[in-house]
Amino acid sequence: KAGVTQTPRYLIKTRGQQVTLSCSPISGHRSVSWYQQTPGQGLQFLFEYFSETQRNKGNFPGRFSGRQFSNSRSEMNVSTLELGDSALYLCASSLTSGKTDTQYFGPGTRLTVL
Amino acid sequence: GEDVEQSLFLSVREGDSSVINCTYTDSSSTYLYWYKQEPGAGLQLLTYIFSNMDMKQDQRLTVLLNKKDKHLSLRIADTQTGDSAIYFCAESIGGRRALTFGSGTRLQVQP
Numbered sequence: 350k351a352g353v354t355q356t357p358r359y360l361i362k363t364r365g366q367q368v369t370l371s372c373s374p375i376s377g378h379r380s381v382s383w384y385q386q387t388p389g390q391g392l393q394f395l396f397e398y399f400s401e402t403q404r405n406k407g408n409f410p411g412r413f414s415g416r417q418f419s420n421s422r423s424e425m426n427v428s429t430l431e432l433g434d435s436a437l438y439l440c441a442s443s444l445t446s447g448k449t450d451t452q453y454f455g456p457g458t459r460l461t462v463l
Numbered sequence: 464g465e466d467v468e469q470s471l472f473l474s475v476r477e478g479d480s481s482v483i484n485c486t487y488t489d490s491s492s493t494y495l496y497w498y499k500q501e502p503g504a505g506l507q508l509l510t511y512i513f514s515n516m517d518m519k520q521d522q523r524l525t526v527l528l529n530k531k532d533k534h535l536s537l538r539i540a541d542t543q544t545g546d547s548a549i550y551f552c553a554e555s556i557g558g559r560r561a562l563t564f565g566s567g568t569r570l571q572v573q574p
Contacts, residue, residue: 353505382560392551392564405561439505443560452562454498454505 374442
């Protein structure tokens, strides 16, 4: 079974632009979560989607948004990019949204904002 | 409140045991996890423990949980150079999907 895939793997944008990152979960998985990893703040939860609905949201500004499609693929969007948005964005998928379900992570998308 | 703390760095010799420690503050944590991250890669789930357990063993990995002290440890037996990576502990509070991660411990294995 293929793992979680994220595209693109690397991205360079300038301040003020917007960006869309994509995540394809493991086949059969319906829950997708997004995390931001930075040297200063570490790993922080962004949001979780299950069956096309946002289930949980972390403490991030409204510039960060996401969605999930009927095939469970998910996208996250960051508008009006700031230098501090430079980070590794990790996506994790799990079978359901149950508390016992293991989250499997993708390799991440490294976003650099200039 | 939610806070997970880890020491930043651990260096061991190949063949020795490694013990990576983690403390957490939220007593309602239900699941505690250990993830491994190699350079340029995502997070690999190593193991997890439910909060009503004291210990879990999985091949070279042993997880110990002390709920009274809110202390979690990961012991890697016979550490190999391939174990060099950053290890994160994470908690799932009240069964929520959002994981709260520690800052990570960089394990360096010297040959």
